[in-house]
Amino acid sequence: MSVTRERRERERAQRHQLIITAARELAEAEGWEAVTTRRLAERVEYSQPVLYSHFSGKDAIVRAVAIDGFGELAAHLHRARPADPEPRQALHAVCRAYLEFATERPALYQAMFVLPTDVKFAHAETPPPLRAAFDEFVSCFRPDDARRELFAEVVWSALHGMAVLSDSGRIPSDGQEERLDFLVARFSDTPG
Amino acid sequence: MSVTRERRERERAQRHQLIITAARELAEAEGWEAVTTRRLAERVEYSQPVLYSHFSGKDAIVRAVAIDGFGELAAHLHRARPADPEPRQALHAVCRAYLEFATERPALYQAMFVLPTDVKFAHAETPPPLRAAFDEFVSCFRPDDARRELFAEVVWSALHGMAVLSDSGRIPSDGQEERLDFLVARFSDTPG
DNA sequence: CAGGATGTCTAGCGTTGCTAGGATGTCGTC
DNA sequence: GACGACATCCTAGCAACGCTAGACATCCTG
Structure with missing residues (x-):
């Protein structure tokens, strides 16, 4: 020693x-x-x-990069969510921040959400930062709504789809802002 | 000769x-x-x-598989869309059919929408069956709405996100039906 | 100062996508 | 029917990949 x-x-x-x-x-x-x-x-x-x-191998290195990324994503989303939580603006801000993250660090995003992984999602062994990132979406919905986790899953899925389809050139990347607005309009608790 | x-x-x-x-x-x-x-x-x-x-190489083989898949997907979605187009049911049916396709032929789906590709999407050179598949989504929205293409893009993105996140174990696959219902409820033209 | 543990490197294994060059077989022409 | 031209197909091999065995060097301990 x-x-x-x-x-x-x-x-x-x-x-x-x-x-x-x-x-x-x-x-x-x-x-x-x-x-x-x-x-x-x-x-x-x-x-x-x-x-x-x-x-243990190349996969483990990719996984380590991804886990670093989870922490950064959680912090990035948290910074974006306004202190005064007008629900719709909060959701809009978090969603925009998510897409920003995916666009600006495409390889990091791929390691986290695209490449094959054995990281546990929605599970007891889920890395806390990953859970924290997800919770930033959950918190955009009313605490008394039992289905807010479901809402968060669907919003996240939609954002992920937009991110990867745009990154791989399958939807034009310059329509991202419009799509974001439409998504938030449809999903926010306070319609209008 | x-x-x-x-x-x-x-x-x-x-x-x-x-x-x-x-x-x-x-x-x-x-x-x-x-x-x-x-x-x-x-x-x-x-x-x-x-x-x-x-x-020309392995990539070209994958691309050929994908292009075959576009035709099948278009047919599958078209079969699913009911003749009497009550808008919300139509959207629900097409979305469900899309997720079915992705779950039942995961490798084919990957070739089409996940693996790197140089197939042109939303472009003059887009393979017609691919455009036809996309149009099945567009047709679920009111013809007089100028933004129906945008709607279709976002719905497709959401479905794609749900499909790949579920396939890679990042969201639990047994919640897919619930997520589908919620998605359609929020996106269909006739709310309620 | 010797001996063992620790750390690092060189070299190589099996597999990958891809290609050069020779062997085989078929065709049109005399 | 024999022959040159052509197309077809295979054997063998290249460079690069992830990964590992075994030799060398270095350092701490007794």
Whole structure:
């Protein structure tokens, strides 16, 4: 339990995070198909096997990036929700923030919500930040409505669909604002 | 221009389709990650290079599968839409049919709407069956409403989100029916 | 200072998508 | 019917992939 050991562990933890951020940067710059273990190793200036001493495999690295993303998304949505919760404006703000997040960090978003994953959603083992992000949607609906979780699921599904279809060029990305307005108009508790 | 030549071309066309259906079956049975050029070649009882005399690469095979799927989806949605178009029931029927299609042919659905593609959506070069499928949604809204295309985009996005999030285990698949009901209630022209 | 644990690298395995080049067979012409 | 031209198909191989075994170096401990 020497001082050296502590330093080692600290360095190891730093390198762990370095791998995660390097994977994320590489993915954001060139897409996930460009993130190979060789390029990643080169980028962190270690050899390939070092990656495997930190993560069980490439999937685990992607998962680590995704989990980092959940925290950022939760924070981003929370910042966007106005303090005075006029319900419809709150929903609009949160939805817009969600689409912003997806558009500005497409690779991160893919790691979180598109790539195959074994992260548990809506489950006891769900990462707390992920649950927190989802709750930002739930909180946009009336607390006394028993179906607000259902509402949140559908709104989230719609936003996710808009995000991925737009990102993959399947719907024109310049109509996103209009679609957002329409979605919120239809889903907010206070119609009109 | 001999008879033999005609037979050759006929055989070639058959083999072309054989490759497509083999790829699709393999994907439906074991997922797209199991569809390798070697396994596909083995399945059609030819060597690998034969695939490349029909398609420019693996992506082109996936695209061909997807395009087949567009036709089937359009037909499936059209069958589902009732002749007497009570608007809300029509929308409900088409939406349910869409989700059915996605759940029952998940690999085909992925080829069409998830995997990277260069198929043109909402464009002059859009495959007609794809446009026809989209129009089944558009037709669920009042013809005099200039924004019905927008409505259709958002409904489609929501359904797509529900389909992929459920398929990848990110929302529980047994809530799909409830979500569908809620979606249609909020989006149909005739509220209530 | 020796011995064992820890950390890191080189080298290589099996698989992937894809392609070059040779063998085989079929066709139109003399 | 024999022959050159052509089309068809396969064997063999390339580079890149995720991942791992085993050798080397380095450091802490007794």
